[in-house]
Amino acid sequence: MAKAPFKFDLGETFRHLSKPPIVEAIIHWQARSQKEWEAEGLRAELSKLLPEYTTCDPMQQLQVDFAAEISEDEKPPLTRHQHQWHGYRLATKDNKYIAQFTRDGLAVSRRQPYQDWEEFSAEAKRVWQVFTSVAQPVDVQRLGVRFINRLESATFENLGDFLPDPPTCPSNLPLNELFYQSSFTVPGQPFGVRVIKLMQRPVEGQTQNTGLFLDFDVYTETPLSRPDEELDDSLKTMRWLKNKVFFDLLTDKAIALYR
Amino acid sequence: MPTTLGFGAAARSIELKTNQQRSALRQSTALGNQPALDELIAVAQECHEPNWDGYGARAVTPRALSDAFRFLQSLPYGFPLPSVGAEPDGHVTLEWYSSVRRSLSVSIDPDGYLHFAALMGTNHLYGTFTFFETAPRELLRLIREVCG
Numbered sequence: 001m002a003k004a005p006f007k008f009d010l011g012e013t014f015r016h017l018s019k020p021p022i023v024e025a026i027i028h029w030q031a032r033s034q035k036e037w038e039a040e041g042l043r044a045e046l047s048k049l050l051p052e053y054t055t056c057d058p059m060q061q062l063q064v065d066f067a068a069e070i071s072e073d074e075k076p077p078l079t080r081h082q083h084q085w086h087g088y089r090l091a092t093k094d095n096k097y098i099a100q101f102t103r104d105g106l107a108v109s110r111r112q113p114y115q116d117w118e119e120f121s122a123e124a125k126r127v128w129q130v131f132t133s134v135a136q137p138v139d140v141q142r143l144g145v146r147f148i149n150r151l152e153s154a155t156f157e158n159l160g161d162f163l164p165d166p167p168t169c170p171s172n173l174p175l176n177e178l179f180y181q182s183s184f185t186v187p188g189q190p191f192g193v194r195v196i197k198l199m200q201r202p203v204e205g206q207t208q209n210t211g212l213f214l215d216f217d218v219y220t221e222t223p224l225s226r227p228d229e230e231l232d233d234s235l236k237t238m239r240w241l242k243n244k245v246f247f248d249l250l251t252d253k254a255i256a257l258y259r
Numbered sequence: 260m261p262t263t264l265g266f267g268a269a270a271r272s273i274e275l276k277t278n279q280q281r282s283a284l285r286q287s288t289a290l291g292n293q294p295a296l297d298e299l300i301a302v303a304q305e306c307h308e309p310n311w312d313g314y315g316a317r318a319v320t321p322r323a324l325s326d327a328f329r330f331l332q333s334l335p336y337g338f339p340l341p342s343v344g345a346e347p348d349g350h351v352t353l354e355w356y357s358s359v360r361r362s363l364s365v366s367i368d369p370d371g372y373l374h375f376a377a378l379m380g381t382n383h384l385y386g387t388f389t390f391f392e393t394a395p396r397e398l399l400r401l402i403r404e405v406c407g
Contacts, residue, residue, distance in 0.1 A: 024270055028263040032371070032389045084322070089266075098266045104371070104391055107264035141391060144263030148270055179276055183260060194260065198273055208268055215273050217263045 006187060010236070014243045017258040021149040021214075022114040027124040027235070028107040028144040029227075031137035037103055039085055042134060046088060046101065049130045053090035053099060061086040061102075099127045106131040117239055125231070140224040143231075145238040146217040147246070151254065154212035156199065162212055162254040163197070176201055178212075190222045191238060193245055214249065216242050261393050281332075290336040298343035299327055299351070306345040317349030320369040326390055327351040327367050333393035339406040341365070350374075355405050363405045365398065377401050 043056055061084050087102030098109040108124035131137075151162055156175045159166040169175055178199035185192055196215040203209060218238040224230045247255065265274070285291045305311060306319040327343070330353070334340070341353035350366040363377040367390070375398060377384040388395045 024265055024267045026263050026265055026270075030261070030391050032391075100264060100266065105264075107266070109266040111267055141389060142261055144261075146263035146265060148265060148267070148273065150269060179280060181277065181280075194262075196273055196277070198276055200272075200276075209272060213269055213273060215269075219261070219263060 008186065008189060010240050012240070012244070014247050015255065015259065017255070019258045020114055021151050021258055022147055023112050023150045024146075024148045025110045025114055025120055026107055026144070026146040026148075027121065027128075028105065028142075028146065029128060029131070029137075029140050030105040030142035030144070031131075031135070031140045031227075032105075033103040033135035034138060035134065035136050037087075037134075042101075043088060045134055046090060046130070049133070050090060050099070050127065052092055053097070054093045055089075055091040055095075057089045057091075058085050059087045059089050059100065059102060060084065097123060101131060101134070103135070105137075106135075121235055121239075128231075137227075140220075140227045142220055143224060143227075143234055143238070144217060144219040145235065145242060146215070147242055149214040149216075149246070150211050151214065151257075152211040153257070154199065154254075159199070159212070162251060163249065164251050185221075186241060189237070190220055191218060191241060192221050193218050193241055195245060195249065214246070216245055218242050218245075261391060284336055285332075292331050292334060292338075292340055295331050295340040295343055295353075296328070299324065299331065302343055302345045302351060311345070312347060314347065316345075316347035319345050319349050319351060322371070323349065323351045323367050323369045326371060327353065329392055330365075330367065330373075330390070330394050335399070338399075339402060355402050357405050357407060361405050361407075363401055373398065375401070377405060379404060 039058065046053070047056060086104075087100065090099040090101065091097065096111050098111065100107040100109075106128060108127050110120045110123070114120070154162045156178075159175070159178075167175060167178055167180070178197060180197040181194065183192060183194040194217040196213070196217075198213040198215070199211070200209055218241045220234060220238075224234065262274070262277075265271070285293075302319060303324050306316070309318045310316060311318065331340075339355060341355050344352045344354065346352055346366060350368050352364055352366050354362065354364045356362045360378060360380050363375065366374040368374065371390050373388045373390050373395070375384075375386060375388070384401070388398065
């Protein structure tokens with residue numbers, strides 16, 4: 001039976017999950033700092049403005065540096081890598097909130113256990129206000145809301161219990177790895193959605209990579225020129241889209257595990 | 260495609276797998292970008308010190324090279340590839356040339372900005388984009404228009 005066309009209805013509600021399988025929730029503002037940052041000055045300012053974030057580690061950006069020497073036998077040129085400071089990674093004492101300040105934007109992550117959207121988005125917006133004061137960006141080129149879920153009990157054998165559309169196995173060959181990425185436009189809305197499904201063969205002794213990872217990234221397709229005015233509505237819509245996709249991509253049986 | 264920045268082990272694992280998938284496709288001669296990367300390496304070799312042109316040119320910086328590398332890596336598979344060069348002000352230049360009246364050049368500066376100039380028939384277009392890891396969609400559209 002053909003599926004109904006996509007319906008954009010912010011009034012549509014979704015079931016509450018008391019044990020959501022979220023391992024990381026992220027709100028990311030891609031916005032270039034208009035102020036020159038000086039490492040020590042910025043560290044002092046951030047520790048004053050965000051005292052709850054007790055750890056402040058420098059972030060390095062990898063730069064590919066091509067070696068300039070050509071050997072006599074004309075082997076391919078060597079590449080070196082340089083690291084350059086480009087911001088700070090802050091963490092709360094319990095390591096549940098991570099804020100990454102770079103000259104290209106701010107990413108605020110909430111790690112397990114995820115509480116609720118209101119608490120998470122309020123904290124992210126509070127940190128965003130700090131970013132705007134230290135970076136003074138003129139616009140937001142891209143806003144992203146990303147939820148990474150881990151469905152621990154999923155295996156290659158029971159994937160059909162979790163996904164309404166599990167991968168096809170040609171000639172019933174046993175599945176060894178699943179990596180599926182797709183992206184979608186939202187009709188009539190300036191948003192896009194990217195979905196990644198990832199399942200890897202378990203590595204002996206490692207438990208954190210088992211299960212099915214479902215990664216939902218909802219993002220703006222156009223810049224926010226007035227972020228202060230547009231932010232709340234954008235986040236509300238993006239969260240709704242995330243929920244819409246999440247509940248559509250899982251079976252009722254799977255969702256029941258997290259209620 | 261740009262990605263919302265993650266932090267934890269799951270985010271890193273997904274990023275690693277995504278990169279592996281991309282580089283597998285990039286290795287194909289039909290979809291890869293190796294010719295442009297080879298030219299970028301040549302620019303790095305020839306222009307990494309001041310006065311590389313004998314007329315007092317500025318050295319091309321690791322940041323400009325790095326951004327050029329990321330730009331090239333972010334081009335869609337099978338996309339038209341530019342010729343790569345350097346400018347006396349130390350910028351890396353990517354140029355798409357279709358005819359004397361249809362061309363586009365993108366100049367990548369050491370501060371993370373892309374300056375572009377396009378000639379489309381009798382129209383001249385130019386401007387600047389902030390570079391965030393991937394080629395801006397507007398530039399991709401212009402490249403498609405120039406290359407037909």
